[in-house]
Amino acid sequence: AAGAPAAAPEPAPAAGAHDGDGPLIRFERVVKRFGDNVVLRELDFNVEAGERVTLIGPSGSGKTTILRLLMTLETVNGGVIWVNGDPLSHMRKGERLVPANERHQRQVRRKIGMVFQQFNLFPNMSVRRNITEAPVHSLGVSREEADQRAEELLEMVGLGDKIDEHPTRLSGGQQQRVAIARALAMRPEILLLDEVTSALDPELVAGVLDVLREIARTTDITMLAVTHEMGFARDVSHRVLMFDEGQIVEEGPPEQIFGEPREERTRSFLHAVL
Numbered sequence: 001a002a003g004a005p006a007a008a009p010e011p012a013p014a015a016g017a018h019d020g021d022g023p024l025i026r027f028e029r030v031v032k033r034f035g036d037n038v039v040l041r042e043l044d045f046n047v048e049a050g051e052r053v054t055l056i057g058p059s060g061s062g063k064t065t066i067l068r069l070l071m072t073l074e075t076v077n078g079g080v081i082w083v084n085g086d087p088l089s090h091m092r093k094g095e096r097l098v099p100a101n102e103r104h105q106r107q108v109r110r111k112i113g114m115v116f117q118q119f120n121l122f123p124n125m126s127v128r129r130n131i132t133e134a135p136v137h138s139l140g141v142s143r144e145e146a147d148q149r150a151e152e153l154l155e156m157v158g159l160g161d162k163i164d165e166h167p168t169r170l171s172g173g174q175q176q177r178v179a180i181a182r183a184l185a186m187r188p189e190i191l192l193l194d195e196v197t198s199a200l201d202p203e204l205v206a207g208v209l210d211v212l213r214e215i216a217r218t219t220d221i222t223m224l225a226v227t228h229e230m231g232f233a234r235d236v237s238h239r240v241l242m243f244d245e246g247q248i249v250e251e252g253p254p255e256q257i258f259g260e261p262r263e264e265r266t267r268s269f270l271h272a273v274l
């Protein structure tokens, strides 16, 4: 904001702070501001490899910002986000950590797939090209292999017959299932889901959620989902984090959060949405 003193530069995180078997994702005192609006205040939480975590809470509580920070679509104003023991904002140079460059960020991003509320498919490319472009150009996978993987993934999301279709000819639910296949084509370790059914007509929601339930059942991909679909959150999550004003007010297994919430804030939120 105008007139506000510039924030002191954050000291680089200590190299070697990670022993290799820690959490897959670690938020350490993460601060995120937009102007004067402090969205995340010294947020701490971990996600283990293979864990499926859902973020719930009122609109504006910072849930989407968390996913966007992980995807390096936003940068932190303080604290450190670690993925696999490496800080997102820094890279190793011998024993030292130095600020990340574009190439490092691309490498980190490659481990992470994200599906957005607005499917964000490339409208001028076939479904096939939507799914195969990134593996071919970023991972160096052969066209043949990428094609084969696209076919398998489209089968999995129930769209095996749409591979040569254009996205604009598909329903919203079908487009979102293509977007899920596209994210998985990069073989990410982490799948981020940002309110993936919020833009869909109600009758299309179940099909998308069923695909995600199946992915949860059949893979060990680490999932971090922001959702308003409480039934889905209950079915797939190992852990639910309830957010309010950029902080975790309560967390626990879904049976506890939905069955016996401890905090009044959680109870009133669930009462309003269920």
Ligand code: ADP
Pocket: 034, 037, 039, 057, 058, 059, 060, 061, 062, 063, 064, 065, 066, 226
């Ligand atoms: P949630 O996902 O819980 O609804 P968000 O993370 O989208 O919350 O937003 C948290 C806060 O950050 C809101 O007050 C929102 O207005 C603000 N915000 C998010 N993105 C931006 C941005 N690009 N510029 C300014 N403010 C933003």
